[in-house]
Amino acid sequence: MHSLIARFKWHPTLPTIIAGxxxxxxxxxxxxxxxxxxxxxxxxxxxGILRELGLLNxxxxxxxxxxxxxxxxxxxxxxxxxxxxxxxxxxxxQGASNIPEESVTTILALLxxxxxxxxxxxxxxxxxxxxRILIAFGIAWWVFSIAxxxxxxxxxxxxxxxxxxxxxxxxxxxxxxxxxxxxLIGFAAFFFYFFHLxxxxxxxxxxxxxxxxxxLFVGPLLASGVALLRMAKQSEDEDELERDIxxxxxx
Amino acid sequence: xxxxxxxxxxxxxxxxxxxxxxxxxxxERVGTTRQTIVSIEKGRYSPSxxxxxxxxxxxxxxxxELFKLETGDDHA
Numbered sequence: 001m002h003s004l005i006a007r008f009k010w011h012p013t014l015p016t017i018i019a020g021x022x023x024x025x026x027x028x029x030x031x032x033x034x035x036x037x038x039x040x041x042x043x044x045x046x047x048g049i050l051r052e053l054g055l056l057n058x059x060x061x062x063x064x065x066x067x068x069x070x071x072x073x074x075x076x077x078x079x080x081x082x083x084x085x086x087x088x089x090x091x092x093x094q095g096a097s098n099i100p101e102e103s104v105t106t107i108l109a110l111l112x113x114x115x116x117x118x119x120x121x122x123x124x125x126x127x128x129x130x131x132r133i134l135i136a137f138g139i140a141w142w143v144f145s146i147a148x149x150x151x152x153x154x155x156x157x158x159x160x161x162x163x164x165x166x167x168x169x170x171x172x173x174x175x176x177x178x179x180x181x182x183x184l185i186g187f188a189a190f191f192f193y194f195f196h197l198x199x200x201x202x203x204x205x206x207x208x209x210x211x212x213x214x215x216l217f218v219g220p221l222l223a224s225g226v227a228l229l230r231m232a233k234q235s236e237d238e239d240e241l242e243r244d245i246x247x248x249x250x251x
Numbered sequence: 252x253x254x255x256x257x258x259x260x261x262x263x264x265x266x267x268x269x270x271x272x273x274x275x276x277x278x279e280r281v282g283t284t285r286q287t288i289v290s291i292e293k294g295r296y297s298p299s300x301x302x303x304x305x306x307x308x309x310x311x312x313x314x315x316e317l318f319k320l321e322t323g324d325d326h327a
Contacts, residue, residue, distance in 0.1 A: 062287040
């Protein structure tokens with residue numbers, strides 16, 4: 001498994017792999033008992049706690065800096081959302097102690113998402129992050145297609161084709177960041193419309209776990225797209241600056 | 252008026268001068284990841300003094316030779 005991951009030039013440490021397995025196990029076993037969700041929490045936050053306590057030393061200084069910055073970003077975004085939720089519940093006279101499970105799940109999903117995306121963008125940069133998120137989306141989509149269409153070869157092939165745009169865009173993001181950024185934002189908007197996620201703006205925004213679906217499904221595409229556009233803009237500015245410097249040198 | 256600074260580096264040049272040392276080789280010598288070396292070379296990450304000294308040592312040069320501070324005034 002390690003060599004397969006290494007083919008993608010990703011070298012997770014053993015604690016990261018173990019933590020990932022524990023998180024997945026937690027979500028799978030949640031069907032057996034809700035208590036197993038604690039495993040997902042341990043897998044998500046355990047390695048970081050051990051690192052901060054100095055009991056785990058598997059990251060270099062750049063990885064630690066990216067994780068710390070991402071933690072601060074997650075704190076800012078999640079803290080703001082938590083305040084909005086509490087204010088909303090107090091205003092509706094339901095009391096802050098009566099916050100429904102969906103709100104807590106949304107806050108947890110946002111906390112994890114912002115930390116994850118921010119640390120990846122900081123560590124890998126926009127192009128590599130976008131490329132790998134798209135590959136992960138493509139693989140996930142492909143696996144779901146296999147599971148959903150094992151009874152017919154034709155439906156399997158047709159369903160698999162839906163994964164192709166993800167792989168194609170993973171390739172494009174390295175070549176044309178500006179175009180890929182626009183396409184990714186377009187993709188995010190398409191999913192927002194196609195899966196009726198716009199109903200979050202309706203009378204029952206929390207229904208069907210919409211906020212979590214938006215955060216975990218639309219969020220990565222949107223964040224990668226915006227990061228690619230920002231990167232493309234910065235590259236243009238740098239090219240312009242270099243041109244100005246070289247022209248000044250010629251004069 | 253806000254003083255801004257930018258750190259330029261010659262890591263890639265010194266890697267080539269050190270017998271075409273790869274980013275992975277350098278990363279292994281200083282006990283870091285290849286991605287960290289990539290980010291330093293691209294100017295996306297400024298290493299700590301300790302790591303800068305280790306890199307300079309691995310490339311048989313000095314921190315002064317590898318990293319250069321460029322200052323400027325940003326009239327905001």
